Amino acid sequence: MQPLDGVLVLDFSTLLPGPLASLILAEAGAQVVKVERPGRGDEMRSYEPLIGADGVNFHMLNRGKRSIALDLKAADAVETLRPLIAKADILIEQFRPGVMDRLGLGYEAVKAINPGIVYCSITGWGQTGPKAPVAAHDLNYMAESGVLGLSAGADGAPVLPPVLAADIAGGTYPAIMNILMALRVKEKTGEGAHLDIAMADNLFSFVYWGLGNGFATGAWPAGGRELVTGGSPRYQIYRTKDGRHLAAAPLEDKFWENFSTIIGLSEPLRDPAAPAHEVIAEVAARIADRTSDEWRAAFAGKDVCCSIVATLEEAVADPHFTTRGVFAHRLSLDGQSLPALPVPLAPTFRSTTEIAAPALGEASDPAQLL
Known part of the structure; x- marks a missing residue:
C-alpha cells in the first residue's frame, strides 16, 4: 500500500x-x-x-x-x-x-x-x-x-x-x-x-548563515567574498588544463591538508592566516597545470571533497546514480x-x-x- x-x-x-x-x-x-x-x-x-x-x-x-x-x-x-x-x-x-x-x-x-x-x-x-x-x-x-x-x-x-x-x-x-x-x-x-x-x-532558509551574520553582527554578506560565495580557496571552482573545471570544497582542515599535499601547495599558503586571494591564485595555477582526468586520478580514493564538474549527460550516466536506480x-x-x-x-x-x-x-x- x-x-x-x-x-x-x-x-x-x-x-x-x-x-x-x-x-x-x-x-x-x-x-x-x-x-x-x-x-x-x-x-x-x-x-x-x-x-x-x-x-x-x-x-x-x-x-x-x-x-x-x-x-x-x-x-x-x-x-x-x-x-x-x-x-x-x-x-x-x-x-x-x-x-x-x-x-x-x-x-x-x-x-x-x-x-x-x-x-x-x-x-x-x-x-x-x-x-x-x-x-x-x-x-x-x-x-x-x-x-x-x-x-x-x-x-x-x-x-x-x-x-x-x-x-x-x-x-x-x-x-x-x-x-x-x-x-x-x-x-x-x-x-x-x-x-x-x-x-x-x-x-x-537557504541563506541561514548570511541571516545569522547580519542579524548578530551587522556584517551582511556579499557575493564573491564569503566562505561559500567565492571568498575562500577552500570552496572554489578552478579551471583545469583541458578547459574543464574542478569543484573544490576541502573546508575542514584535514581535507585541506590532503588537498594541499596532493596539489603541491607551498607551505606558507597552507596556513589559514594566509591571504585568501594569494592562496586562490596559487591553487588556480596548480590546478591549471593538469587535465581533469589527471586530477580525477590524483584525487581518487583520497578524502579531499573535490569533483570534476559534470555535464548533465555525464551525470545521468554516472554509475553511482545508475546503481541507485x-x-x-x-x-x-x-x-x-x-x-x-x-x-x-x-x-x-x-x-x-x-x-x-x-x-x-x-x-x-x-x-x-x-
Whole structure:
C-alpha cells in the first residue's frame, strides 16, 4: 500500500511549482485530477520539444494524473466541480491572490462544500503584503530575497542560476511538507486548512548563515567574498588544463591538508592566516597545470571533497546514480518509453509502474473520477 492511496487531489495549477507538487503526491499513490483550460490546457503542454501532441516537460511533470478540461469562468463551472470538491482531500492552486475567489472557488467557498479540505495556495509573494499582486518569476524571487545577490561571476555581476530554486525549493517542497502536516492535523481534528505558500519567503532558509551574520553582527554578506560565495580557496571552482573545471570544497582542515599535499601547495599558503586571494591564485595555477582526468586520478580514493564538474549527460550516466536506480522509473508516451523525473520519495513509497501523462480532457466527465 502506498502512503497516499485513497487521497484525492484537485490540481488547478500550471507550469512547475504546483504540478511538481501534485506529481509527488501522485507518485505516493494519490489520485490527482488536473483541471485544465479547454483547447490549450496547461501551458507546459506547448513547451518544446514536443513528444506527440504535448511537450516532454508536461509529460515529465504530470505522469500518472487525470485531466478534465473545464472553463472556470463558465456559469456552471463550480457546480460541475462540486462532486469532486466534496470528495477531495487536497486542492492545489497557483493563481495570483483573489483569482480563485472571483471564480467562486476561493477557500471559503470550497470550505463551505468540504470543511475538511486542505487548500494549498502557491504564489510568489504570498496571499498578503504589498507585493502579493505583482507579476514575477523565479529569477525575480531570487533577486528580491537577496539570494541572487550572493552569486557573483568574474566581473562581480550576479550569475544566472541554472535551477529554478524558488519554484521548486521555495514552492513545491514547502507545499508538500505543509500539505502532509495539514493532513495529519485533519486526521486528528477533522479540520482542513488554507496553506499560504510563498516562494520568495521560503528562499530565506537557504541563506541561514548570511541571516545569522547580519542579524548578530551587522556584517551582511556579499557575493564573491564569503566562505561559500567565492571568498575562500577552500570552496572554489578552478579551471583545469583541458578547459574543464574542478569543484573544490576541502573546508575542514584535514581535507585541506590532503588537498594541499596532493596539489603541491607551498607551505606558507597552507596556513589559514594566509591571504585568501594569494592562496586562490596559487591553487588556480596548480590546478591549471593538469587535465581533469589527471586530477580525477590524483584525487581518487583520497578524502579531499573535490569533483570534476559534470555535464548533465555525464551525470545521468554516472554509475553511482545508475546503481541507485535514480532513473529506473519510466514514463510512457506515444509508444515511447523515457526515464521518468526523479522525485524526492523513498523508493518504497513510489509507484513502480510505467505510467503516462494524461491527454487533455481525457476524463471529460468528472463523475467517472469519483
